[in-house]
Amino acid sequence: MRSSLLLASVLLVHGLHAQTPVTVSIAPGYADQVWYSLQNGVVGTAPVNNWDLAFEIQGFTASVLVNTQKAGVEVVKSPFSIAGWNNVDTTGLSTWPRAHNADTSWSFGALNQGPFADEFDLGWGNYNMITHVVAGDTIFLIHLANGSWRKLRIDGLATGTYTFTHANLDGSDELVGQINKAAYSTKNFAYWDLETHTAVDREPANDSWDLTFVKYVAFIPQPYGVTGVLQNKGIEAARAAGVPPADADWTAAAYSAHINTIGFDWKRFDMQTFQWVIEDSLSYFVKDLGGNVWHVAFTGFGGSTSGTIDFSQELVSATGLADRDRPADLHLWPNPTPDGTFTIDAGEARILGLEVLDASGRVVRTHGAMSAVPFTMELGGLGAGSYTVRLLTDRGPAMARLLRQ
Secondary structure, three states, X not given: OOOHHHHHHHHHHHOOOOOEEEEEEOOHHHOEEEEEEOOOEEEEEEEOOOOOEEEEOOOOOOOEEEOOOOOOOEEEEOOOOHHHHHHOOOOOHHHOOEEOOOOOOOOOOHHHOOOOXXXXXXXXXXXXXXXXXXXXXXXXXXXXXXXXXXXXXXXXEEOOEEEEEEEEOOOOOOEEEEEEHHHHOOOOEEEEEOOOOEEEOOOOOOOOOOEEEEEEEEEOOOEEEEEXXXXXXXXXXXXXXXXXXXXXXXXXOOXXXXXXXXXXXXXXXXXXXXXEEEOOOEEEEEXXXXXXXXXXXXXXXXXXXXXXEEEEEEEEEOOOXXXXXXXXXXXXXXXXXXXXXXXXXXXXXXXXXXXXXOOOOOEEEEEOXXXXXXXXXXXXXXXXXXXXXXXXXXXXXEEEEEEEO
């Protein structure tokens, strides 16, 4: 949680309605991904090519991203079910659908693509409401940067752990990996390198950043690699198009949680001058995790030669600053709960995610952002005992003990 002293210093240094010029570099060739806080600047940098899969930590969507911006990587959804693992062949491979991560939401990765049988179909597997286990049902083929093809299945997500298997197409070199969500509880995703068969801890805590600068796939309308800016979960942004940035009005803006609201089209390449041109009648308003509104206007783009992105940022509404340092007021009732059903209220804080941990510290329930509170939840088949309810809110983390009789 950011301190009141830090917030006060931001106001003192930048001031309301004071434009601050910023340059962020994602390295020549767009080789890096940068995570950025509008209050604190750059909070993390990592190579874009050091991962192949990313597993969603928060919420129920169990999104699995594939790094299709890594040179040579592509993912194909095969017609084979899990039962056909030993019989996979590539007859008809060229006609099988290629999959990409959605460019509007972090919770719809390349392995979550439809068509879907029902609302419990997550693309790579099906969620069981009774056991709260997602069982894998699909085999994917992934072409890696080293030129090899691997077959991949997500075996399941149970008790907070993803289990997955990948092998050469002939079945040789079969490897099983696991991602325990509890080990990455402060992150949006945990990452995996299929070539080295190792986990990669690459992103900063999800309450420390607002925007990420990165190369990604956009649909315009066909999948195409672009370089731009995506929002964190829980961050809303609005486009102020057709008006010079100096005349844009943040109070009239229409905010969206689509992660590509800023996106890539604040720039264009002029084929006559062979230079990047910044759109001069387009800017953005961004609500950070504390509810403060920032005005962002891009001023320059260095392209692949330098990877630099220039913009100005201005704090136009500090309504959230006074509350940011006041912790969430978490209440659970009834407590103890006789049947496992309980209600959660965090007062005026905005809940960005929730976890329930058992006495051993194992994550046994999760939930994403809550648009309405109080919120009722149930422990299902979990037995009597002591549990910890842990929230991520716009005022930082909060936790409370819950007893199940």
